[in-house]
Amino acid sequence: AQTVTQSQPEMSVQEAETVTLSCTYDTSESDYYLFWYKQPPSRQMILVIRQEAYKQQNATENRFSVNFQKAAKSFSLKISDSQLGDAAMYFCAYRRRAGANSKLTFGKGITLSVRP
Amino acid sequence: DTGVSQNPRHKITKRGQNVTFRCDPISEHNRLYWYRQTLGQGPEFLTYFQNEAQLEKSRLLSDRFSAERPKGSFSTLEIQRTEQGDSAMYLCASSPGKERGYTFGSGTRLTVV
Numbered sequence: 001a002q003t004v005t006q007s008q009p010e011m012s013v014q015e016a017e018t019v020t021l022s023c024t025y026d027t028s029e030s031d032y033y034l035f036w037y038k039q040p041p042s043r044q045m046i047l048v049i050r051q052e053a054y055k056q057q058n059a060t061e062n063r064f065s066v067n068f069q070k071a072a073k074s075f076s077l078k079i080s081d082s083q084l085g086d087a088a089m090y091f092c093a094y095r096r097r098a099g100a101n102s103k104l105t106f107g108k109g110i111t112l113s114v115r116p
Numbered sequence: 117d118t119g120v121s122q123n124p125r126h127k128i129t130k131r132g133q134n135v136t137f138r139c140d141p142i143s144e145h146n147r148l149y150w151y152r153q154t155l156g157q158g159p160e161f162l163t164y165f166q167n168e169a170q171l172e173k174s175r176l177l178s179d180r181f182s183a184e185r186p187k188g189s190f191s192t193l194e195i196q197r198t199e200q201g202d203s204a205m206y207l208c209a210s211s212p213g214k215e216r217g218y219t220f221g222s223g224t225r226l227t228v229v
Contacts, residue, residue, distance in 0.1 A: 004158075035217075043205065045159070045220035091158050101172050102211065103149065104218070106158030 002027045004094050006107035013082045014115050020067075021077045021110050023092030031097040034068065035104070036077045040088040048090070051075065053097075079112075087114045120221035122208050128227045129198055136194045137224045141210030148191050149218065150183060151207040152176065159207055165191060198228045 003026045013019035025034070036048040051059045051068050058066050063083075067076045079086055089111050093104040121140040129135050141148050146167050151159035162181070164172045167188035177183075180198075185191040195202055205225050209218040 006158075044222045045207065045209075045218075047217050050217065093158075101164050102147070102215075103161040103164060103172070104151075104159070105161070108156065109158050 002029070002032075002094050002096065002105045004092050004105050004107035006092055006110050008110050009108075010111045010113070012113045012115060013079070013086075015082055015084060017082055018078060018080045019082055019112065021079070021090050021092075021112065023075045023077070023107055025073050025075065025092070025094050025107075027073070027094065027096070029096050029098070033095045033097060034066075034075045035093040035095070036064070036066070036075075037091045037093060037106075038086075038088045039091065039109070045091070049077065082114050084114050084116060087112060120208055120210050120219050122206075122221035122224050124224060125222065126225045126227075128229060131200060131228055132197055134194065134196045135198060135226065136192055137206055137208075137226075139191045139193070139208030139210075139221060140189075141191070141208070142212075142219055145210035145212045145219070146188065147211040147213070148185055149209045149211070150191070150193055151209065153205040153207055153223070154203075162193075162206075195226075198226075200228045202226060203228045 005024045032053045034051045038046045049061045063080045065078045089109045091109045092107040123138045148165040150162040153159040165185040180196045183193045205223045207223045209220045
C-alpha cells in the first residue's frame with residue numbers, strides 16, 4: 001500500500017519570503033503522479049502543482065516549484081515570494097498511474113501561516 | 117459551469133439517525149469520487165464511480181454507508197444509523213478522465229451528537 005508522510009504539522013513564513021514544505025512517500029510502483037493541494041479555510045481543495053514520476057524535470061507553476069527526488073521518495077514544495085493568500089493547509093498526495101481508478105492518497109497536511 | 121456542488125454544507129444529526137448528502141459534479145466529468153476528512157487529517161478515499169458504475173469501495177465504507185450515482189449524473193452518499201465516529205467532512209470530487217486532475221467540492225460537514 002502507498003503511504004504519504006508530512007511530518008511537519010505547522011509552518012510559518014514572513015510575507016515575501018520563501019518557504020519549503022516537506023513530503024515523503026512510500027510505494028513499490030515506478031510510475032505515478034505526485035500532487036500538492038491547497039485547502040484554504042473555505043475548505044475547497046485546489047490543485048497547486050503536479051509532478052509525473054517519469055519526468056526528471058521538477059514542475060513549476062509561477063511562484064510554486066517542487067523538488068522531486070525519486071530515489072529518496074521525497075517531494076517538497078517551495079513557495080517563493082509568499083503572499084497572505086498562501087495561508088492554508090497544504091496536502092501532499094500520491095496517485096498510481098496504472099489501473100482504472102485514479103484515487104488519491106493524501107498525507108496529513110501542513111498548516112501554513114503567513115506573517116504580514 | 118459552477119464547479120462541483122455539494123449539499124448541504126453542514127448537517128447536524130442525532131446518533132442513530134440516517135443522513136444523505138448530495139454531490140453534483142461538473143457536467144462533462146464521468147468520474148466521481150467521495151472522500152472523508154476528519155479533523156487534522158488528510159482526506160481518505162471512500163468510493164469511486166465511473167459514469168453510473170461504482171467501481172471501487174474502500175474498507176472504510178462499512179455496510180452502513182451506501183453511495184449511488186443514478187444515470188451517471190449527481191451522486192448521493194447515505195449513512196444509516198449514524199455514530200459519533202462518522203463526524204467528519206465529506207468531500208466529493210469529479211474528473212473528466214483518468215489522466216486528468218480532480219475538481220473538489222466544498223464538502224459537507226457532518227456532526228453527529
